[in-house]
Amino acid sequence: MASGGPKPKLAYIILYVRDVEKAASFYDAAFGYTVRxxxxxxxxxxxxxGATTIAFTPLHQRETDELSGAVQLPDSSAAGRGSVEVCFAYADVDAAYKRAVDNGAVAVSAPEDKPWGQKSGFVRDMDGNIVRIASYVRE
Known part of the structure; x- marks a missing residue:
């Protein structure tokens, strides 16, 4: 890749959800983000x-480029997880995990210390997206 210009900035992470308003409200309550x-x-x-915006749009939102058509969703009957994970870092992982579950996140695995110096646990949001609740990696 050419190094002639400025590096791109990650601007958005967009989650496709069943109900945009409910998803935004859920992320506000469960993970502590204010709806902007x-x-x-x-x-x-x-x-x-922060620097990268987390956004929500309907599952069946049609993209503006007519050549690309509707967004293709992964086969929901397939076992396992989706191809994207959202990770939020907190100083107190246990408290953040409890807050998420208390506000409707589905517990997947409780926080535990990892060999690479991070504490993390996993939940699913109301649309089945995996969210990692973690500390920053300690060096």
């Missing part, structure tokens, strides 16, 4: 999440 924007059509929401 919910458009009037309820087909787009953004969280106040």
């Amino acid at each position: 924007r919910l458009d009037q059509s309820r087909k787009w929401a953004e969280l106040e999440s």
Whole structure:
């Protein structure tokens, strides 16, 4: 890859969800993010999440490029997890995990210390997306 210009910045992580407003509200309550924007059509929401925006759009949202058509979803009958995971880092992983589960996240695995110097646990959101709740890796 050519190194002639500035490096790109990760601008958005977009989750495709059944109900945009409910998903934004869930992430607010379960993970501590404030909803920054919910458009009037309820087909787009953004969280106040720092340099990279976390956004939500409907599962069957049609992309603006007519050549790409509708977003293709993975086969939900397949075993295992999706191809993307969202990870949120917290100073107190146990408290963050409890908050998420207390606010409707589905417990997958409780936080535990990992050999690479991180403590992490996993939950699923209301649409089945995997969310890792973790500490930063200790060096």
